[in-house]
Amino acid sequence: xxxxxxxSICGSLRKGSFNRIVMNLLPGFAPEGMQIKExxxxxxxxxxxxxxxxxxxxxxxxxxxxDAIRAADGVIFVTPEYNFGIPGAxxxxxxxxxxxxxxxxxxxxxxLQSVSPGPVGGARVQYxxxxxxxxxxxxxxxxxxxxxxxxxxxxDDKAGKITDEPTIGFxxxxxxxxxxxIAAHGAKG
Amino acid sequence: MDVSDNQVNVLVVCxxxxxxxxxxxxxxxxxxxxxxxMALTAGPPYHTMPIYNHDIQDATGFPxxxxxxxDAIRAADGVIIVSPEYxWSIPGGxxxxxxxxxxxxxxxxKEKPxxxxxxxxxxxGGARMQYHMRQCLTGVDSIFFGKPEVLVTFAAKKFDxxxxxxxxxxxxxxxxxxLAGFEKFVxxxxxxx
Numbered sequence: 001x002x003x004x005x006x007x008s009i010c011g012s013l014r015k016g017s018f019n020r021i022v023m024n025l026l027p028g029f030a031p032e033g034m035q036i037k038e039x040x041x042x043x044x045x046x047x048x049x050x051x052x053x054x055x056x057x058x059x060x061x062x063x064x065x066x067d068a069i070r071a072a073d074g075v076i077f078v079t080p081e082y083n084f085g086i087p088g089a090x091x092x093x094x095x096x097x098x099x100x101x102x103x104x105x106x107x108x109x110x111x112l113q114s115v116s117p118g119p120v121g122g123a124r125v126q127y128x129x130x131x132x133x134x135x136x137x138x139x140x141x142x143x144x145x146x147x148x149x150x151x152x153x154x155x156d157d158k159a160g161k162i163t164d165e166p167t168i169g170f171x172x173x174x175x176x177x178x179x180x181x182i183a184a185h186g187a188k189g
Numbered sequence: 190m191d192v193s194d195n196q197v198n199v200l201v202v203c204x205x206x207x208x209x210x211x212x213x214x215x216x217x218x219x220x221x222x223x224x225x226x227m228a229l230t231a232g233p234p235y236h237t238m239p240i241y242n243h244d245i246q247d248a249t250g251f252p253x254x255x256x257x258x259x260d261a262i263r264a265a266d267g268v269i270i271v272s273p274e275y276x277w278s279i280p281g282g283x284x285x286x287x288x289x290x291x292x293x294x295x296x297x298x299k300e301k302p303x304x305x306x307x308x309x310x311x312x313x314g315g316a317r318m319q320y321h322m323r324q325c326l327t328g329v330d331s332i333f334f335g336k337p338e339v340l341v342t343f344a345a346k347k348f349d350x351x352x353x354x355x356x357x358x359x360x361x362x363x364x365x366x367x368l369a370g371f372e373k374f375v376x377x378x379x380x381x382x
Contacts, residue, residue, distance in 0.1 A: 013242035047236045047282030048275070049206035082241070082288045084328035085279070085321060089240040089288075092281025128278060128321065135277040 004182055006030075007039040007072040011079025011090040011114075011125070018115040018151045021160050022171075023078040029168065031176045036076065040064045042093035053099060062096045069097065069104035074182045075138075078113045081125035086132070098136055105136035109182045111174060113146040121149030141181050144174045195226070197375045199304075200265035202232040204272025204283040204318070211308035211344040214353035215364075216271040222361060224369045226376075229269070233257045235286035246292060255289040262290065262297035267375040269304040274318035279325060291329050298329040302378050304371045306339040306364070308347075314340030334374050337367050 008026055012019045027036045044061050069075055079090055097104055110133055114122025133140045148154060154164035162168050201219060205212045220229045238254045262268055272283060290297050305322055307315025323333055341347060347357035355361060
């Protein structure tokens with residue numbers, strides 16, 4: 001199996017984030033040949049303003065994230081849902097990189113996961129992400145979907161582990177499907 | 190302008206930060222198009238809020254700009270959001286501000302009458318942003334004005350190239366109609382005669 005270099009982007013910034021816990025576990029659930037590394041941060045991006053872009057150019061952290069996305073074979077978003085949608089900070093990061101020439105998400109295989117203390121598991125944020133990704137001409141994996149709802153029952157956040165075996169099984173399934181998807185549709189054959 | 194107790198006080202929030210924004214231009218045009226019973230104020234800045242991080246909230250509390258923005262929204266009888274559409278959705282900066290204030294004990298958007306407007310250089314006029322905004326603020330229990338909708342398509346043709354004054358008559362007419370409708374809507378909801 002070819003070596004696949006995938007980057008992961010967490011939609012939450014807080015240290016104890018449930019989404020971060022899951023994101024950090026992904027390398028251990030990945031199929032053979034897939035490496036998953038966290039993408040460079042977006043926490044220092046200014047709020048998007050075209051005047052910045054036109055005066056001093058794209059901020060360095062924006063370029064860094066864009067380069068990492070371009071270089072990756074695929075991108076996995078692991079994100080919470082804020083106010084029935086995409087966390088503003090994550091959306092702001094997407095807004096910035098979307099403005100670059102050689103827009104990094106074009107043709108890029110993307111997978112989505114979300115973790116939530118509530119029962120809906122982040123469905124709204126994922127369908128919103130899909131919508132933005134369509135506009136950016138990314139290739140978003142359809143199935144399986146990963147909505148980790150009622151996460152208090154599925155994670156041991158102190159230990160940083162997923163305690164629910166079926167959840168682990170679904171994640172492994174998705175990552176394996178993502179590997180196949182990238183091989184079939186990604187830029188590198 | 191006569192500011193009386195009986196006026197409907199509306200806060201205007203603009204989703205674009207750039208100087209020559211069409212959405213900002215539309216926001217500036219609103220006072221001239223508003224009914225006499227409506228007073229409009231521009232919202233305090235939100236672009237200086239840090240990126241939302243719960244750890245900040247726990248460590249040093251809510252940022253001053255978030256508190257000021259929330260206070261202004263709470264004090265208003267209604268809020269008009271004039272925003273572009275970024276990547277088929279809400280600009281991240283504006284969403285970040287909403288995320289901050291949504292975490293406060295007394296969420297300012299709760300039961301707040303909201304009016305939406307958007308300008309875009311293309312044919313959809315910011316529609317996708319508006320429907321996402323409805324989704325987003327429904328999550329915090331806002332109450333949305335329905336019709337008429339204001340979706341300013343092909344915005345470049347509708348504002349003066351130099352001054353960015355709104356020049357398109359049909360747009361002027363629909364905005365006037367919408368603002369008049371919003372005043373009635375707010376009065377009805379707030380029990381203001």
